[in-house]
Amino acid sequence: MFVFPPANIHFQHTAELIKNLVKVGANxxxxxxxxxxxxxxxxxxxxxxxxxxxxxxxxxxxxxLPISEEEEEEEE
Known part of the structure; x- marks a missing residue:
């Protein structure tokens, strides 16, 4: 997720978002x-x-991805 906070939003709001993302274990x-x-x-x-x-x-x-034995035989 990419966040581009508008110029009129304080960094504290972004910090609060980060804190909550970490709290819920978000990737x-x-x-x-x-x-x-x-x-x-x-x-x-x-x-x-x-x-x-x-x-x-x-x-x-x-x-x-692992190749099944049947696929290997077909390739030979």
Whole structure:
């Protein structure tokens, strides 16, 4: 989960969110760009894009699934 708090929300609200996510044992990802307003700069935007790309690549990587004996015989 990516949270981009609007400029008019205090960091304390974000800290409260983090505290509650930890309390319930949530698996989360948080990126904060403190010097950004409602729109990200080019460099921050590239960072977000690279982070999302890396996340999706890791989710979509093919796991080494075990091959059944029948499939192994078919391949030979």
């Amino acid at each position: 989360y990802t948080l990126q904060i760009y403190p010097d950004e307003g409602h729109f990200l700069s080019k460099s921050s935007g590239r960072h977000v894009a690279a982070t999302l790309s890396s996340y999706f690549k890791s989710c979509l990587q093919e796991e080494g």
